[in-house]
Amino acid sequence: MTKYFKVAEHLFSLEMPDSCSLWSRLGQYDPFEVEGDAGGVLFHLTLVLGGQFEPEPSRKIMYDAPTEPGETVIKLFKTDEGWSFDMTPDRDIPFSSHLRASGDFSRGFLFLDNRRVSDAVFGINNSMMLLYAFRSAPLDTLELHASMVSNSGKAFLFLAKSGTGKSTHSSLWLKHIPGSELMNDDNPVVRAWPDGRVIAYGTPWSGKTPCYRNIEAPVGAFVRIQRAPENKISPLNLLKSYALLYSSCSGFKADRGIADGLHSTLERAVTTVPCYVLECRPDEEAARVCAAEVLK
Numbered sequence: 001m002t003k004y005f006k007v008a009e010h011l012f013s014l015e016m017p018d019s020c021s022l023w024s025r026l027g028q029y030d031p032f033e034v035e036g037d038a039g040g041v042l043f044h045l046t047l048v049l050g051g052q053f054e055p056e057p058s059r060k061i062m063y064d065a066p067t068e069p070g071e072t073v074i075k076l077f078k079t080d081e082g083w084s085f086d087m088t089p090d091r092d093i094p095f096s097s098h099l100r101a102s103g104d105f106s107r108g109f110l111f112l113d114n115r116r117v118s119d120a121v122f123g124i125n126n127s128m129m130l131l132y133a134f135r136s137a138p139l140d141t142l143e144l145h146a147s148m149v150s151n152s153g154k155a156f157l158f159l160a161k162s163g164t165g166k167s168t169h170s171s172l173w174l175k176h177i178p179g180s181e182l183m184n185d186d187n188p189v190v191r192a193w194p195d196g197r198v199i200a201y202g203t204p205w206s207g208k209t210p211c212y213r214n215i216e217a218p219v220g221a222f223v224r225i226q227r228a229p230e231n232k233i234s235p236l237n238l239l240k241s242y243a244l245l246y247s248s249c250s251g252f253k254a255d256r257g258i259a260d261g262l263h264s265t266l267e268r269a270v271t272t273v274p275c276y277v278l279e280c281r282p283d284e285e286a287a288r289v290c291a292a293e294v295l296k
Contacts, residue, residue, distance in 0.1 A: 004041070005032040008189045008201040008216075010136050011039055014128070015046040022047070025121050028204045031214040042139075043131040045108045047124065053098040053111030059084050062254065067091050071162065072126065076252065087126050097123030105134040129187060129205050133250035138261030140192045142269070143250040146222075148188040148200060149173045151180045154220030155200035156294055157188060158278075159248045165225045165282055167209065172287035183217070185209035187250075190219060192268040219273045221294040228279035231289045241275035242266055 001018040004011060011034065016022060056079040063076035073091045077084040085099040096113040110127045112120055133143040146157040147166035151173070158166045166185075173180040183200065186207025190200050202213040224236070224244050236244065245266050253259045276293065280286035 002044075003029070004034050004037055005029050005204070006034045007032055007132065007203050007214075008136070008141060008191045008199075010042045010132070010139070010141065011037065012042045012128070012132060012135075013037065013044045014124070015044065017049065020047070020049070022117065022120055022124070025117060026124065028206075028210070028212040031212055032204055041106075043106050043108060043135045045110060045124075045127055045131060047110050047112075047120075053100075053113065056081065056084060056100075063252065068162075074126070074130070085127075085130060087123060089122050097126065099123070099127045099130065101131065101134075105131050125205060129250070132189075134252055134255075134258060136189075137251045137258040137265075140194075140261070140265050140268075142190045142192075142245065142262070142265055143203075144188055144190060144245070145186065145248050145250070146188055147185045148183040148202075149180050150183050150215075150217050151177060151291070152220075152295055153217060155183055155188075155217040156220050157190070157200060157222050158225050159222060159244060160225040165227060165280075167207075168282045169223075169225050169278070169280070169286065169290070172282070172284060173291065176284045176287045177291045182209075182211050183213060183215055185211050190265075190269065192265050192272070196272065198269050198272050219269075222269075222273060222275045223290060223294065224275070224277045226277055226279050227281075229281065231278075231280045231283075231286045233276050233278045233280075233290055233293045236275040236277055238270055240277075241270040244275055244277075245269060 002015045004013045058080040059077035062078050073088050075086040082103040083101040086095040087097040088095045096119045098111040101108045146159045147170040148157045158169050160166050184202045187205035198219045200219045201216045251258045
């Protein structure tokens with residue numbers, strides 16, 4: 001069985017046997033499911049059941065960033081046939097998910113070392129996110145590590161390193177800023193359209209918070225969250241705005257096509273949408289200080 005999904009107007013598909021019990025564990029994709037493949041497919045992922053993954057002899061490590069305990073670990077390799085990923089939800093857990101991708105990331109095959117449901121769902125979600133980010137990067141699209149709320153018809157994205165307070169600040173908006181709604185709590189998508197619009201979209205990927213909403217809104221602001229003893233918000237210049245979004249977007253930046261696509265989209269985003277740094281405490285006043293500036 002093949003199911004099709006659409007996020008930020010990009011269509012992609014997942015193939016598994018009809019009888020596979022994992023379909024019932026992927027309800028987060030239901031709001032994004034569409035019929036058929038009209039309009040072309042961004043990428044196609046197939047779950048390989050019963051096949052043992054064997055590392056390609058030609059593979060060469062391209063990405064292996066240091067991680068903290070509890071963080072997802074992803075290793076990227078270049079092979080003669082394309083690309084290969086090893087994935088685990090924690091650096092202390094052996095790699096159990098292996099994604100083999102074509103050179104342009106349009107085709108992926110996911111191999112699992114065991115049949116535990118949690119490992120399988122982890123592998124599917126991360127494979128979909130990786131293929132989506134890499135394939136859509138040249139198409140005016142950014143997959144961001146951010147928490148996102150809507151208010152007054154616009155989306156506001158809070159960006160920071162993991163554990164710095166993005167989700168906390170979103171929750172303060174939900175509690176103290178009337179009209180606020182959570183759009184996504186970890187991996188929203190932003191797309192810069194040819195007519196100048198910069199639109200944010202909910203996705204099937206939202207970290208530890210289950211918020212899988214097929215919704216969209218024009219971006220009102222990007223806000224960097226920075227812990228401080230006092231609450232203060234300041235605008236960022238273009239260079240710092242670019243650096244903020246660059247550090248928060250997903251994509252293999254050593255690949256020329258992906259890097260060029262990200263640069264073009266980032267440039268359009270920061271010249272269209274205001275960016276700020278919010279030095280703050282995790283309290284009600286921080287949300288009110290931020291809202292007073294970005295909603296005016």
